[in-house]
Amino acid sequence: xxxxxxxxxxxxxxxxxxxxxxxxxxxxxxxxxxxxxxxxxxxxxxxxxxxxxxxxxxxxxxxxxxxxxxxxxxxxxxxxxxxxxxxxxxxxxxxxxxxxxxxxxxxxxxxxxxxxxxxxxxxxxxxxxxxxxxxxxxxxxxxxxxxxxxxxxxxxxxxxxxxxxxxxxxxxxxxxxxxxxxxxxxxxxxxxxxxxxxxxxxxxxxxxxxxxxxxxxxxxxxxxxxxxxxxxxxxxxxxxxxxxxxxxxxxxxxxxxxxxxxxxxxxxxxxxxxxxxxxxxxxxxxxxxxxxxxxxxxxxxxxxxxxxxxxxxxxxxxxxxxxxxxxxxxxxx
Amino acid sequence: xxxxxxxxxxxxxxxxxxxxxxxxxxxxxxxxxxxxxxxxxxxxxxxxxxxxxxxxxxxxxxxxxxxxxxxxxxxxxxxxxxxxxxxxxxxxxxxxxxxxxxxxxxxxxxxxxxxxxxxxxxxxxxxxxxxxxxxxxxxxxxxxxxxxxxxxxxxxxxxxxxxxxxxxxxxxxxxxxxxxxxxxxxxxxxxxxxxxxxxxxxxxxxxxxxxxxxxxxxxxxxxxxxxxxxxxxxxxxxxxxxxxxxxxxxx
Numbered sequence: 001x002x003x004x005x006x007x008x009x010x011x012x013x014x015x016x017x018x019x020x021x022x023x024x025x026x027x028x029x030x031x032x033x034x035x036x037x038x039x040x041x042x043x044x045x046x047x048x049x050x051x052x053x054x055x056x057x058x059x060x061x062x063x064x065x066x067x068x069x070x071x072x073x074x075x076x077x078x079x080x081x082x083x084x085x086x087x088x089x090x091x092x093x094x095x096x097x098x099x100x101x102x103x104x105x106x107x108x109x110x111x112x113x114x115x116x117x118x119x120x121x122x123x124x125x126x127x128x129x130x131x132x133x134x135x136x137x138x139x140x141x142x143x144x145x146x147x148x149x150x151x152x153x154x155x156x157x158x159x160x161x162x163x164x165x166x167x168x169x170x171x172x173x174x175x176x177x178x179x180x181x182x183x184x185x186x187x188x189x190x191x192x193x194x195x196x197x198x199x200x201x202x203x204x205x206x207x208x209x210x211x212x213x214x215x216x217x218x219x220x221x222x223x224x225x226x227x228x229x230x231x232x233x234x235x236x237x238x239x240x241x242x243x244x245x246x247x248x249x250x251x252x253x254x255x256x257x258x259x260x261x262x263x264x265x266x267x268x269x270x271x272x273x274x275x276x277x278x279x280x281x282x283x284x285x286x287x288x289x290x291x292x293x294x295x296x297x298x299x300x301x302x303x304x305x306x307x308x309x310x311x312x313x314x315x316x317x318x319x320x321x322x323x324x325x326x327x328x329x330x331x332x333x
Numbered sequence: 334x335x336x337x338x339x340x341x342x343x344x345x346x347x348x349x350x351x352x353x354x355x356x357x358x359x360x361x362x363x364x365x366x367x368x369x370x371x372x373x374x375x376x377x378x379x380x381x382x383x384x385x386x387x388x389x390x391x392x393x394x395x396x397x398x399x400x401x402x403x404x405x406x407x408x409x410x411x412x413x414x415x416x417x418x419x420x421x422x423x424x425x426x427x428x429x430x431x432x433x434x435x436x437x438x439x440x441x442x443x444x445x446x447x448x449x450x451x452x453x454x455x456x457x458x459x460x461x462x463x464x465x466x467x468x469x470x471x472x473x474x475x476x477x478x479x480x481x482x483x484x485x486x487x488x489x490x491x492x493x494x495x496x497x498x499x500x501x502x503x504x505x506x507x508x509x510x511x512x513x514x515x516x517x518x519x520x521x522x523x524x525x526x527x528x529x530x531x532x533x534x535x536x537x538x539x540x541x542x543x544x545x546x547x548x549x550x551x552x553x554x555x556x557x558x559x560x561x562x563x564x565x566x567x568x569x570x571x572x573x574x575x576x577x578x579x580x581x582x583x584x
Contacts, residue, residue, distance in 0.1 A: 200427070200431060200438060207424040210420060210422070211424060212435070215435045215436040216405070216406045
């Protein structure tokens, strides 16, 4: 039997054309081009942009949303979302603080805090998967609950992080510590998504829920696992940010960092519909957001305008992803 | 010789609804059984019970003469029962190779847990070649394939493991005559390979008589007619269904 493919291949005139062709079909290509063009533009209008002091600032802004985006992208791929991760971000360093206050070594306190974050993720997942509440609603509920819990536990006031200087530096206080954590998280999660069964099953769960179940994949486990992952990454990011700033703020993180992470994922090429997505794209999406914000700040554009720009960037990214995506799917290989 | 698969007096109730009301059936090694019936006759429910996706309210199953209680799809698979569902259970965004190894991925020994994509590609190509399915590349995402190609991939996936009993749920649904002919060819080629038993849920009487060795007609949760394909005809089958239809209308 000969099942002919639908005619799809487009001839490339030459080698450069073929390379360009391959690049265009590369999922993350469009957003990488945008990141590079923005960097060139901001360096052209303000020569302070690519100085080490400024890169440090940009990298710190990027790191938090990039790490959380690693989790959100996995959730988006399997067809869910976590709105509460910003509140986990705020709660985790307080849990660590209570641990160290009780005399635990900081590493143990952090691990216990992250286990607690994982439990929160498991609850999000359980309510969503087993009790069949849409994750948007589940995590909207836990968002408020966690916010209240953090404010109650902290009495609404910030505390010092404490701990040794070396530990503080490792956990985010040294200039590039946080972005290194972000790169590590991106590398690990990119590997998990592209090279492991967990990643493949996450794509299958979001791409065809019933089909994945029929193939014997435990879709509940995949979804709950990704909720746990997102919460743990959110908690880790909160702890890193607390060490960078040197104080633990009950109002840190919140919906701002959560929406930035989701925006980074979406701008990077992960659709909300599930079934596909990219971790590297989310990192580049976070970079684009960071570059935009910092570049416009250096130009003296205020925070109000920045929201307008982020909104426009999300829409532009989605529109171009949908249409470039069609081009990619239309192409051969 | 024992039947490849045998079901006795299967009952399945969903609350107050009785989907299957004492169905007995069997399929022999190397045989193609065609199951016909109206929507709601219980064909799909029977299929789900034979694949371990649902358990019957009562009744027994035998695989190659052994009594079994199918605990899960994986359990049924381990006994050599494979199914191609009507929705094909393919994931559009994954490659042909990844779809063919969905949930039984090949892994490397090192680093542990890493997908062995090269091995999966190689084996996928081999299986497709063995059963004579021609796909331009196993790296293609399934959403880029035609309906017939997808069906072929799903069938290839089902037989790529050591399937002894293959269940096909409406394999020719929503397919043009030419694509349907390709799938029929594929099924006949699988049959020719030997001791594979095939159970097909079908809609089209003519196609079913062409391809099946034996026909089973299901109506309202029971088997109402069963005969070798060579001993029956489309008019005879139509007649039974027409009588049923008139009975329902006059009731």
